Amino acid sequence: xxHLILWKSLKGRKSRLALAVAAILSGSTLITTLLTxxxxxxxxxxxxxxxxxxxxxxxxxxxKLVVEVGGLSYSAYSGDDYLEVSTLPRLKEIFWxxxxxxxxxFLQGPVxxxxxxxxxxxxxxxxxxxxxxxxxxxxxxxxxxxxxxVNGRWVDQPYQEAVLGTxxxxxxGLKVGDNLxxxxxxxxxxxxxxxxxxxxxxxxxxxxxDLALAQRIFSLPGKVGAVRVSALVKPDDKLARRAADNxxxxxxxxxxxxxCSPYLSAITYxxxxxxxGARARPVRQLAEAEAAFxxxxxxxxxxxxxxxxxxxxxxxxxxxxxxxxERKAEITLMKVLGASKGQxxxxxxxxxxxxxxxxxxxxxxxxxLLAKVLGKAVFAAAISPSLGTLPAVLIISVGVAVLGSVMGxxxxxxxxxxxxxxxx
Amino acid sequence: MILTMVVRSLWQRRxxxxxxxLAVLMAACLVSAFFGLLWxxxxxxxxxxxxxxxxxxxxxxxxxxxxxxxxxxxxxxxxELAKLEKPPFxxxxxxxxxFLYVLTxxRGEKVILxxxxxxxxxxxxxxxxxxxxxxxxxxxxxxxxVGVNIAxxxxxRPGDAITLRRNSHTVSFKLTGIVTTGxxxxxxxxxxxxxxxxxxxxxxRVSLVQVSALGRVIPLSTIxxxxxxxxxxxxxxxxxxxxxxxxxxxxxxRLLMGLLAGIVLLCAGLGVAANMAxxxxxxxxxxxxxxxxxxxxxxxxxxxxxxxGVTGLLAGILGYGAGLIIAQQISQQVFHSPLSFGxxxxxxxxxxxxxxxxxxxxxxxxxAAVINPAIVLRGE
Numbered sequence: 001x002x003h004l005i006l007w008k009s010l011k012g013r014k015s016r017l018a019l020a021v022a023a024i025l026s027g028s029t030l031i032t033t034l035l036t037x038x039x040x041x042x043x044x045x046x047x048x049x050x051x052x053x054x055x056x057x058x059x060x061x062x063x064k065l066v067v068e069v070g071g072l073s074y075s076a077y078s079g080d081d082y083l084e085v086s087t088l089p090r091l092k093e094i095f096w097x098x099x100x101x102x103x104x105x106f107l108q109g110p111v112x113x114x115x116x117x118x119x120x121x122x123x124x125x126x127x128x129x130x131x132x133x134x135x136x137x138x139x140x141x142x143x144x145x146x147x148x149x150v151n152g153r154w155v156d157q158p159y160q161e162a163v164l165g166t167x168x169x170x171x172x173g174l175k176v177g178d179n180l181x182x183x184x185x186x187x188x189x190x191x192x193x194x195x196x197x198x199x200x201x202x203x204x205x206x207x208x209x210d211l212a213l214a215q216r217i218f219s220l221p222g223k224v225g226a227v228r229v230s231a232l233v234k235p236d237d238k239l240a241r242r243a244a245d246n247x248x249x250x251x252x253x254x255x256x257x258x259x260c261s262p263y264l265s266a267i268t269y270x271x272x273x274x275x276x277g278a279r280a281r282p283v284r285q286l287a288e289a290e291a292a293f294x295x296x297x298x299x300x301x302x303x304x305x306x307x308x309x310x311x312x313x314x315x316x317x318x319x320x321x322x323x324x325x326e327r328k329a330e331i332t333l334m335k336v337l338g339a340s341k342g343q344x345x346x347x348x349x350x351x352x353x354x355x356x357x358x359x360x361x362x363x364x365x366x367x368x369l370l371a372k373v374l375g376k377a378v379f380a381a382a383i384s385p386s387l388g389t390l391p392a393v394l395i396i397s398v399g400v401a402v403l404g405s406v407m408g409x410x411x412x413x414x415x416x417x418x419x420x421x422x423x424x
Numbered sequence: 425m426i427l428t429m430v431v432r433s434l435w436q437r438r439x440x441x442x443x444x445x446l447a448v449l450m451a452a453c454l455v456s457a458f459f460g461l462l463w464x465x466x467x468x469x470x471x472x473x474x475x476x477x478x479x480x481x482x483x484x485x486x487x488x489x490x491x492x493x494x495x496x497x498x499x500x501x502x503x504e505l506a507k508l509e510k511p512p513f514x515x516x517x518x519x520x521x522x523f524l525y526v527l528t529x530x531r532g533e534k535v536i537l538x539x540x541x542x543x544x545x546x547x548x549x550x551x552x553x554x555x556x557x558x559x560x561x562x563x564x565x566x567x568x569x570v571g572v573n574i575a576x577x578x579x580x581r582p583g584d585a586i587t588l589r590r591n592s593h594t595v596s597f598k599l600t601g602i603v604t605t606g607x608x609x610x611x612x613x614x615x616x617x618x619x620x621x622x623x624x625x626x627x628x629r630v631s632l633v634q635v636s637a638l639g640r641v642i643p644l645s646t647i648x649x650x651x652x653x654x655x656x657x658x659x660x661x662x663x664x665x666x667x668x669x670x671x672x673x674x675x676x677x678r679l680l681m682g683l684l685a686g687i688v689l690l691c692a693g694l695g696v697a698a699n700m701a702x703x704x705x706x707x708x709x710x711x712x713x714x715x716x717x718x719x720x721x722x723x724x725x726x727x728x729x730x731x732x733g734v735t736g737l738l739a740g741i742l743g744y745g746a747g748l749i750i751a752q753q754i755s756q757q758v759f760h761s762p763l764s765f766g767x768x769x770x771x772x773x774x775x776x777x778x779x780x781x782x783x784x785x786x787x788x789x790x791x792a793a794v795i796n797p798a799i800v801l802r803g804e
Contacts, residue, residue, distance in 0.1 A: 019705070
């Protein structure tokens, strides 16, 4: 009997049902998209912010004072102030290895060009290294400083070629293809200039070579002076701030939670564990700016999602309530003919559930599709809704529809039968 | 005549019509809040990106290829920097900070003394973390802070006195703070610019100026040319990394916000359409009565259309106001400053409410106009 009434009712009011479903559909599409984007936005944007450069600097542990200004170091190197290049693959063996986007080693020192002293920097540009598990990784300057521009090309022949900073090349009157003679402690090296580097920074006054050549020039086989690491991190929260001073002072449970979260401090801690004699320090300039940017972004999206949710709940509710109110005469007639309150309510509830499910499901799929397209367009990778989104959307669409319908029916039940049956 | 009917109808049905109008209002509120935030926040994000530090570096022109500020004989003039505080630069620059580097000795070790203007550095380099306080310029005794590595290696604490020596000249400073930057400053002693100039005997000299420029109204390349023209014998270097990364990230953010706004527009439009169409569908009997009493098709059509239009307009304006208040609240919460935006949110809100209301009412109103009164008035 009930399903017969329901079927007739739905069939006879196709357009009205369609409108309710349309309102629910538009609402659930919106919240699906908002929820999906909000859940993913910090992670996606964090990846984009890595464009700004390396956020961790790994240096040898030393208590010696370094005279350093504007990226140039004036201290003499001494015996044990180096890291071993062979230990670098361990950066990709730490707990958060997948969050290490890339790294580049640096070995620099002053060399003579004619009568001038110039800083020569040895590094990797696009170096393929072998990891312990047999996989290969390409890393170097190109990964951590994607916006450095090389006019010409980077070094191919490690021991014979060099890239010059643009300002230095201008000062020395050198072009791509010219020869450059550098001297260190009485030994001379002939290099061919293959590229000019523009960065807008001190690098423009330096000579860049392959790490291997710098190691040979400075007679430091297998050594590096510093490593710059670009890592995807989670913005600091209360736990990370408490761990900041000394993580070992945290209670064991919290230490575990801190260690297993990709905080900048946890990653630097793990790098220090992995590489003997290393001190990993966050590049605060990037870390702070990134954290502020991401936390603002997260705030905006949380507030916007809440706003969208409120609007959607309200709109669905009003639509469903008005759809029920319109059927005043019908409800009153049922009541007059002897239907109990429960029976009437049940019929309208079922209608609301059907409309909510239809609209909610369709909205979820449409919203997921929109989020996917949006992700492709902005981040070149689709964003898909997380597991909890579908239930959340269905609970909202069905729940609010049911609530709106109950409110309508109750309002009508209160009317005296004669008012309810009156036309108009 | 039609006008009176529309007004009367709206007034008498204020209970009933209010539901649809509220739904339209809510949609208008959502759209205007979204557009307010999206349009207004683009400028906020750009300021936010300035937390990454200076994007332009002002050097003395003849540094040539030598970026080493210690061995250099050429400097910029501090007095000339006052130009950067006045128009046109005051609106183009987020901030600027002069630096002077001097090689000194501290307890027999070579250290770099850096002279800064604390209030400037705090704005352009917000990541400097100071335990204790920044050196004050008008203190009775010269004040200094030291980098964290120096403090650790020499066992210094705020309150200690340090004596810096350059050639035969010595000055004693009171240590007010320990600074951590994660950069070269961790190995430096930081004092006020005036104190550094005094110690070195270099009046009015500055080694470099970090400039944090907002390249929104005018491209950065133009700003850097104007800077070179304004400050005599200077050369501007542009940090490629920062500028390109910022451009890309802000571009993506703008695209994301724009697409999201489009989706909000679409969904709000659909919601408004469903509600307005429903509101007319509800009133077939009334239409039948009007027609039975002799109303022409055109009149019925116009009445319904203008009712929708008026509802849309009223709800749209109210919703616009409410949405803007919400957007401003959110902006205060997140950026600690109000948004400023042009007329776009209002335009889009009214397009959605009035435009979609009319559009959505069009088909049902047309259908209403051709209703056969006899069938409708018969009752259900």
